[in-house]
Amino acid sequence: MRSETSYSKPNFKQYFGLSGALLRENLKRFWAIPAIGMICWFFAGIFPFIIEDYNRTNFLATAARPSNPFFAIFILAFPLIASVTTLRYLFSSGSVAAMHTLPLTRGRLYCTNYVSCAVMTLAPVAVTFALLTAADGFSGRMLAAFALLALLALLYTALFHIAAMLTGNVIASIGVAGFLAAVLLGLLMLSSVYFQEMLFGYTFTNYLEALIFRLTPVLHIFAERARSPVWITVYALAIPALYAAGAALYSRRSLERAGDSVVFPAFETVFTLVVTFAGMTLMSVIFQSAGWGRFPYNLGSVVGAALVLLAAQMLMKKSVRIFNRRTLAHGAAFAAAVLLFLAVLSFDLTGFETRVPDPARVKAAELSRRFTPALDSKNIFIYGTRQDFNYDYEPELSNNIIFTDPENIRLVTELHKGIAELRGGAPYYYAHNHYLTLDYRLDSGRLSRAWTLPYKGILDDANARALFESEEYKKQTDLRNPALGQPFSISIHSSANYIPINYDEMAVDSWSSTDIILSSDVYGEFLNALSEDMRNETWDELISCPTAVAGLDIEYQANVEYADGSRGNTTSAHANIAVMPYYTRTIEWLTARGYYERLTEWKKHIVSAELTHLISSSLPYSPVIADSADINNPALILRALDSSVSEMWDHTDYWQMIVTVETGDGRYTTGLVAYFPGDSPTAAALRSAAN
Amino acid sequence: MIEITGLTKQFDKKRALDGLDLHVKKGSIYGLIGVNGSGKTTALKAAVGILRPDEGEARMDGEPVYENGAVKARVGFIPDDLYFFGVYGLGECAAFYRRLYPSWNAERYAAMREKLGLPERGRVTRFSKGMQKQAAFLLAMSAMPDYLILDEPIDGLDPLVRKLVWKCIVDDVASRNMTVLVSSHNLREMEGICDSIGILDGGKMLIERDLDELKSDIHKVQAAFPAGTPDEGRYNGLNVLHRETRGTVELLIIRSPEETVREIIGAKNPLVFDMLPLSLEEIFIYELGGEHSALGNIIF
Numbered sequence: 001m002r003s004e005t006s007y008s009k010p011n012f013k014q015y016f017g018l019s020g021a022l023l024r025e026n027l028k029r030f031w032a033i034p035a036i037g038m039i040c041w042f043f044a045g046i047f048p049f050i051i052e053d054y055n056r057t058n059f060l061a062t063a064a065r066p067s068n069p070f071f072a073i074f075i076l077a078f079p080l081i082a083s084v085t086t087l088r089y090l091f092s093s094g095s096v097a098a099m100h101t102l103p104l105t106r107g108r109l110y111c112t113n114y115v116s117c118a119v120m121t122l123a124p125v126a127v128t129f130a131l132l133t134a135a136d137g138f139s140g141r142m143l144a145a146f147a148l149l150a151l152l153a154l155l156y157t158a159l160f161h162i163a164a165m166l167t168g169n170v171i172a173s174i175g176v177a178g179f180l181a182a183v184l185l186g187l188l189m190l191s192s193v194y195f196q197e198m199l200f201g202y203t204f205t206n207y208l209e210a211l212i213f214r215l216t217p218v219l220h221i222f223a224e225r226a227r228s229p230v231w232i233t234v235y236a237l238a239i240p241a242l243y244a245a246g247a248a249l250y251s252r253r254s255l256e257r258a259g260d261s262v263v264f265p266a267f268e269t270v271f272t273l274v275v276t277f278a279g280m281t282l283m284s285v286i287f288q289s290a291g292w293g294r295f296p297y298n299l300g301s302v303v304g305a306a307l308v309l310l311a312a313q314m315l316m317k318k319s320v321r322i323f324n325r326r327t328l329a330h331g332a333a334f335a336a337a338v339l340l341f342l343a344v345l346s347f348d349l350t351g352f353e354t355r356v357p358d359p360a361r362v363k364a365a366e367l368s369r370r371f372t373p374a375l376d377s378k379n380i381f382i383y384g385t386r387q388d389f390n391y392d393y394e395p396e397l398s399n400n401i402i403f404t405d406p407e408n409i410r411l412v413t414e415l416h417k418g419i420a421e422l423r424g425g426a427p428y429y430y431a432h433n434h435y436l437t438l439d440y441r442l443d444s445g446r447l448s449r450a451w452t453l454p455y456k457g458i459l460d461d462a463n464a465r466a467l468f469e470s471e472e473y474k475k476q477t478d479l480r481n482p483a484l485g486q487p488f489s490i491s492i493h494s495s496a497n498y499i500p501i502n503y504d505e506m507a508v509d510s511w512s513s514t515d516i517i518l519s520s521d522v523y524g525e526f527l528n529a530l531s532e533d534m535r536n537e538t539w540d541e542l543i544s545c546p547t548a549v550a551g552l553d554i555e556y557q558a559n560v561e562y563a564d565g566s567r568g569n570t571t572s573a574h575a576n577i578a579v580m581p582y583y584t585r586t587i588e589w590l591t592a593r594g595y596y597e598r599l600t601e602w603k604k605h606i607v608s609a610e611l612t613h614l615i616s617s618s619l620p621y622s623p624v625i626a627d628s629a630d631i632n633n634p635a636l637i638l639r640a641l642d643s644s645v646s647e648m649w650d651h652t653d654y655w656q657m658i659v660t661v662e663t664g665d666g667r668y669t670t671g672l673v674a675y676f677p678g679d680s681p682t683a684a685a686l687r688s689a690a691n
Numbered sequence: 692m693i694e695i696t697g698l699t700k701q702f703d704k705k706r707a708l709d710g711l712d713l714h715v716k717k718g719s720i721y722g723l724i725g726v727n728g729s730g731k732t733t734a735l736k737a738a739v740g741i742l743r744p745d746e747g748e749a750r751m752d753g754e755p756v757y758e759n760g761a762v763k764a765r766v767g768f769i770p771d772d773l774y775f776f777g778v779y780g781l782g783e784c785a786a787f788y789r790r791l792y793p794s795w796n797a798e799r800y801a802a803m804r805e806k807l808g809l810p811e812r813g814r815v816t817r818f819s820k821g822m823q824k825q826a827a828f829l830l831a832m833s834a835m836p837d838y839l840i841l842d843e844p845i846d847g848l849d850p851l852v853r854k855l856v857w858k859c860i861v862d863d864v865a866s867r868n869m870t871v872l873v874s875s876h877n878l879r880e881m882e883g884i885c886d887s888i889g890i891l892d893g894g895k896m897l898i899e900r901d902l903d904e905l906k907s908d909i910h911k912v913q914a915a916f917p918a919g920t921p922d923e924g925r926y927n928g929l930n931v932l933h934r935e936t937r938g939t940v941e942l943l944i945i946r947s948p949e950e951t952v953r954e955i956i957g958a959k960n961p962l963v964f965d966m967l968p969l970s971l972e973e974i975f976i977y978e979l980g981g982e983h984s985a986l987g988n989i990i991f
Binding site for chain 1: 761770772773777778
């Protein structure tokens with residue numbers, strides 16, 4: 001019978017209690033950590049403030065942002081260094097005995113060490129804040145920014161303490177700390193490799209991505225401007241939870257296992273499985289990159305799992321003698337789990353690929369509009385920049401269209417069904433494919449899909465046609481949409497981009513005069529003409545790819561509130577529009593003002609074109625030059641340009657034409673690269689006219 | 692007193708302690724001896740509250756030691772593998788101990804440090820092994836512990852310092868009623884200082900006695916008998932641990948009361964009959980060196 005022991009009744013007090021003597025010694029022994037921290041924070045936080053043209057607004061705009069990655073690095077690095085250094089005594093039998101001989105309970109040791117690390121980590125943050133405040137005055141926003149940094153420092157200190165509690169040496173501790181810091185992100189990204197490969201329509205974007213980011217606090221805080229107060233509260237609550245978990249682990253830790261990689265036997269299994277999963281994924285990717293198809297991919301997964309499982313167990317046991325009944329049982333169980341995992345994905349046993357929501361449950365459907373090269377290259381590239389400031393992000397400025405009309409939602413679900421039918425029939429790899437995303441907002445939750453489709457995947461789809469000719473689509477792509485802001489500048493340029501043939505003269509651009517800057521008094525009438533043309537653009541026109549007449553850049557501005565509370569005008573949106581030959585109102589407007597002639601001046605100077613025939617034996621291998629020729633017939637070149645497509649229809653057999661013009665000061669390539677299908681009449685005519 | 696009852700500790704698949712019982716009287720010096728791997732260090736670490744027992748517990752004055760800061764503040768422990776903070780000098784170590792141990796005696800520290808000739812400054816980790824041992828002893832004794840637990844305390848010390856260390860310990864036992872639990876392989880010195888002895892074997896307590904009592908119970912006997920005296924049943928009634936014949940003389944190690952030995956052997960009219968005292972080292976060897984032990988194969 002197991003006897004009662006005095007330690008078997010843990011109580012709340014065990015987890016807390018501070019030893020002033022040990023705290024003082026820790027700070028005295030490890031003074032270098034906050035000192036180095038202070039130097040780092042000084043150069044990243046204070047030094048830029050001192051130098052010219054730096055101010056508080058910029059500081060706040062860049063502090064907790066990817067643009068200042070130093071803070072993110074510090075917030076991870078210093079808690080890690082402090083934790084590993086302070087808890088290093090747990091990693092050797094001599095030091096662990098000495099420290100646990102002291103008249104301190106484990107709870108008091110843990111608490112004191114945690115507080116020591118927190119002080120070492122937070123001191124430089126606090127000093128940085130104090131110096132900035134002294135230099136520029138108190139700011140509530142700055143206080144909030146630094147409080148957030150302090151919150152993260154405490155959170156990661158607690159997390160890295162858990163890593164030290166689970167492990168028995170420095171290397172394992174750092175490894176597990178890294179693992180814990182990005183465990184969910186890492187595992188889901190690894191899983192995503194399989195899901196993206198095997199599930200038609202899987203996407204690692206939108207809300208799932210947001211969830212993963214938020215479960216990795218340093219990414220959430222540093223990568224997103226629109227931080228969720230709810231999640232910040234979650235992080236704050238996670239600190240005592242992680243602290244308690246670490247203290248509980250300490251109370252159960254077997255001190256005699258100092259020096260071992262893993263202290264708790266149960267964690268050995270977890271570690272082994274995670275490492276095995278990572279190795280299995282790596283092996284799969286290697287097999288996949290060889291282009292051997294699905295079977296080698298699965299085979300690679302299983303072989304990779306087996307090899308890495310053995311290696312991981314050897315690592316855990318510190319011995320190659322791992323072959324016993326228990327190991328074999330583990331191996332068999334893991335192999336079965338891998339096979340089940342692959343079977344679920346391969347045969348879509350969850351019905352993921354064919355799941356289409358009931359239109360009645362859909363509140364909105366967001367569809368990407370740049371899913372073909374035609375849409376991507378010629379039409380509408382708008383993005384909002386307001387999220388850089390203290391402004392709510394407006395989704396209508398994104399490159400997606402949001403459909404809320406019930407009929408349009410029904411059309412989206414029908415389009416979804418049509419795409420789902422393409423599963424299994426699509427080739428394994430497309431050299432030239434297109435990415436379409438669809439995000440449903442349902443009564444409860446969301447449903448996201450993304451597909452890589454063959455080029456003509458949905459071009460003939462009647463639902464897509466109806467959706468892209470709908471009033472909802474036209475309204476959201478209207479360049480007069482007030483949500484974009486006020487037009488600030490409009491410039492028009494030729495669709496040809498001139499580069500001197502003689503590269504020594506590259507700096508010279510005699511055709512720069514083709515850039516036309518419109519005066520603000522004509523913005524209204526120009527945008528009216530252009531928007532009307534775009535509103536009348538049919539689906540067939542939208543997906544056609546003639547050579548554009550001109551390109552134009554529109555910059556919008558809006559009056560916004562900055563992070564420090566002041567207001568000012570800033571770029572709110574940008575639009576790059578290709579003026580198509582069938583934009584009659586726009587062309588008339590340009591012609592009436594003499595701009596059209598300037599923009600197409602280059603056509604009068606065509607002298608030749610370089611024609612290349614490219615053929616690929618099979619996908620995914622890159623095409624090779626099968627034939628090339630020069631054409632010196634300007635009229636034929638012009639006619640060919642009008643009938644060209646702006647992208648390769650068939651990657652296995654096509655012609656490419658690069659046009660050359662000549663002016664008084666030399667020859668220039670136009671930058672215009674036109675493509676023709678290999679069997680097209682235009683290609684045949686060009687080839688027969690070639691030298 | 693120190694009381695360990697039913698202490699079991701297992702490392703992976705190896706059982707280091709198996710229901711160990713150990714009792715150290717207050718104000719006494721208890722020597723814990725055993726072959727390598729018998730569980731001495733594990734027992735001491737459990738006694739100090741470093742290791743968490745799987746079963747059983749260690750108590751001091753009736754109070755559990757494990758996770759008991761108040762009890763630990765009255766305990767000094769010098770382990771076999773010493774550890775000092777990397778950059779600390781002896782003075783800094785002393786300052787740390789002074790803040791942790793309420794009974795810290797600064798005068799004693801100063802006096803002992805001077806006697807031992809240890810420098811106040813300079814990293815302790817750069818001291819010689821013997822000096823580190825002295826430093827550990829100095830710190831532990833300056834904390835004025837009620838309980839002193841020592842694991843191989845004189846290993847690496849020169850004879851003069853060893854004498855000083857033992858004297859200091861004995862003085863504290865006498866003057867302050869300090870209780871000492873010590874493990875060592877130097878049995879001759881243990882014999883000279885210990886009041887009680889515990890012999891560990893395979894994680895279990897083989898023998899636990901007062902040293903005098905232990906020595907009075909085990910005897911080395913030389914005996915020779917007239918020719919023709921039957922060998923059969925010659926020592927019936929005696930617990931003979933070892934028997935060997937050198938010419939006509941028999942050498943015996945017997946664990947039985949002295950009177951019984953004299954009575955049984957004397958009744959056989961021996962030509963030669965001498966009872967010689969056994970040293971602790973001999974007792975250790977004969978107790979643990981039975982025919983079935985690994986040690987026995989080496990000794991016999």
